[in-house]
Amino acid sequence: xxxxxxxxxxxxxxxxxxxxxxxxxxxxxxxxxxxxxxxxxxxxxxxxxxxxxxxxxxxxxxxxxxxxxxxxxxxxxxxxxxxxxxxxxxxxxxxxxxxxxxxxxxxxxxxxxxxxxxxxxxxxxxxxxxxxxxxxxxxxxxxxxxxxxxxxxxxxxxxxxxxxxxxxxxxxxxxxxxxxxxxxxxxxxxxxxxxxxxxxxxxxxxxxxxxxxxxxxxxxxxxxxxxxxxxxxxxxxxxxxxxxxxxxxxxxxxxxxxxxxxxxxxxxxxxxxxxxxxxxx
Amino acid sequence: xxxxxxxxxxxxxxxxxxxxxxxxxxxxxxxxxxxxxxxxxxxxxxxxxxxxxxxxxxxxxxxxxxxxxxxxxxxxxxxxxxxxxxxxxxxxxxxxxxxxxxxxxxxxxxxxxxxxxxxxxxxxxxxxxxxxxxxxxxxxxxxxxxxxxxxxxxxxxxxxxxxxxxxxxxxxxxxxxxxxxxxxxxxxxxxxxxxxxxxxxxxxxxxxxxxxxxxxxxxxxxxxxxxxx
Numbered sequence: 429x430x431x432x433x434x435x436x437x438x439x440x441x442x443x444x445x446x447x448x449x450x451x452x453x454x455x456x457x458x459x460x461x462x463x464x465x466x467x468x469x470x471x472x473x474x475x476x477x478x479x480x481x482x483x484x485x486x487x488x489x490x491x492x493x494x495x496x497x498x499x500x501x502x503x504x505x506x507x508x509x510x511x512x513x514x515x516x517x518x519x520x521x522x523x524x525x526x527x528x529x530x531x532x533x534x535x536x537x538x539x540x541x542x543x544x545x546x547x548x549x550x551x552x553x554x555x556x557x558x559x560x561x562x563x564x565x566x567x568x569x570x571x572x573x574x575x576x577x578x579x580x581x582x583x584x585x586x587x588x589x590x591x592x593x594x595x596x597x598x599x600x601x602x603x604x605x606x607x608x609x610x611x612x613x614x615x616x617x618x619x620x621x622x623x624x625x626x627x628x629x630x631x632x633x634x635x636x637x638x639x640x641x642x643x644x645x646x647x648x649x650x651x652x653x654x655x656x657x658x659x660x661x662x663x664x665x666x667x668x669x670x671x672x673x674x675x676x677x678x679x680x681x682x683x684x685x686x687x688x689x690x691x692x693x694x695x696x697x698x699x700x701x702x703x704x705x706x707x708x709x
Numbered sequence: 710x711x712x713x714x715x716x717x718x719x720x721x722x723x724x725x726x727x728x729x730x731x732x733x734x735x736x737x738x739x740x741x742x743x744x745x746x747x748x749x750x751x752x753x754x755x756x757x758x759x760x761x762x763x764x765x766x767x768x769x770x771x772x773x774x775x776x777x778x779x780x781x782x783x784x785x786x787x788x789x790x791x792x793x794x795x796x797x798x799x800x801x802x803x804x805x806x807x808x809x810x811x812x813x814x815x816x817x818x819x820x821x822x823x824x825x826x827x828x829x830x831x832x833x834x835x836x837x838x839x840x841x842x843x844x845x846x847x848x849x850x851x852x853x854x855x856x857x858x859x860x861x862x863x864x865x866x867x868x869x870x871x872x873x874x875x876x877x878x879x880x881x882x883x884x885x886x887x888x889x890x891x892x893x894x895x896x897x898x899x900x901x902x903x904x905x906x907x908x909x910x911x912x913x914x915x916x917x918x919x920x921x922x923x924x925x926x927x928x929x930x931x932x933x934x935x936x937x938x
Contacts, residue, residue, distance in 0.1 A: 434811065456793070459797045535796065
């Protein structure tokens with residue numbers, strides 16, 4: 429920053445965009461994450477990766493859950509990493525991919541939403557928030573091409589439409605609205621398959637939470653980079669519920685009974701609950 | 710070559726100060742009070758969109774009187790400064806004192822360097838963990854700062870209001886009592902004759918120390934009517 433003898437620099441007093449990221453990119457780009465490395469080499473092995481995030485939508489709003497494992501190659505680099513965060517009053521963000529960059533992206537996104545709200549006096553629409561996340565993500569494309577990809581998922585309660593909505597992204601910033609449920613990260617194929625068999629449109633927040641935890645269990649069952657619930661250490665997935673009243677990150681004490689009943693169920697049937705199948709003959 | 714008229718620096722400063730003071734005194738008043746759970750801001754403001762009271766950061770609020778475009782400019786700069794600091798360091802590293810300093814330097818420079826001073830008066834309030842740690846910084850148009858204890862009244866009739874506050878405000882008042890006091894002062898002194906300001910014409914917000922993270926809350930007229938009854 430230029431030295432202005434204690435006075436606020438002119439950039440602060442200028443009429444400008446309500447975007448914090450744009451302001452920072454103009455004034456102090458060094459504060460933002462380095463956008464592009466010099467060498468064009470695959471650097472994906474240098475930093476920990478976070479894995480599976482799932483989200484489900486219902487009439488009540490949306491539930492997002494993430495496992496707690498971060499890996500570097502075959503090593504578990506962290507057992508209790510958090511990958512699901514509150515973005516603002518009525519939305520949540522979950523991240524898979526390079527953990528360090530992903531957590532930084534979440535931090536920037538949180539400030540971006542709050543900054544807009546404070547400057548403009550109103551919150552962005554849910555679509556506006558989802559679009560801002562696209563723009564921030566696009567800034568990371570250079571890093572993604574060198575193996576340090578970040579793949580977020582965004583969910584929230586849309587106060588205008590009075591329902592929960594889920595958005596998924598690709599590394600180029602592409603934004604896709606998901607109808608009912610979605611999963612990202614290395615265990616996402618297994619999680620998505622699991623949710624697909626259990627999902628109904630009329631689920632409650634409690635049922636959605638249980639389905640999300642079953643799906644993460646299935647992901648951990650088949651994907652080595654996804655962690656299951658760790659009863660011995662008391663580490664359970666992070667679950668965020670967003671509805672008309674706001675966002676709630678569930679307490680461990682609320683999760684424990686659900687996790688225990690899942691584990692009890694798996695002891696009877698290791699592959700998880702049987703889906704009622706009605707075949708028309 | 711024409712010679713510019715000589716104006717004594719004392720006269721120049723005095724003229725600018727008089728000009729700014731007059732501008733500020735024309736506006737409606739804002740009262741900022743400390744209460745048991747934090748800081749209360751009360752303004753008479755018929756507009757729902759052009760705020761005199763705003764959130765700057767988790768524990769910092771902003772109130773201003775005077776020319777809207779000028780204090781809005783400072784408010785936005787304050788939000789930018791706080792958000793940038795909080796993002797570059799940590800949320801806990803954003804404090805009211807550094808913001809008050811930045812405003813003081815800015816207002817001071819504008820007052821001395823520019824032909825027209827800003828016609829604004831500002832309060833930067835910060836709520837602490839306990840009421841002993843609450844801070845009210847009052848900033849004048851010329852960049853002077855005062856660390857106020859307990860209450861501030863700004864705008865038209867601010868002197869009469871400050872006088873009344875000195876005798877009627879006391880530490881440890883709760884929210885309804887503080888709100889009633891502020892509203893009664895605006896009713897008594899805000900206009901030539903005493904009146905009752907409708908809750909819809911009041912802009913009220915608090916910094917509530919018991920809330921997690923963002924402590925700033927705006928009060929709508931339903932909540933206000935409830936608190937004032």
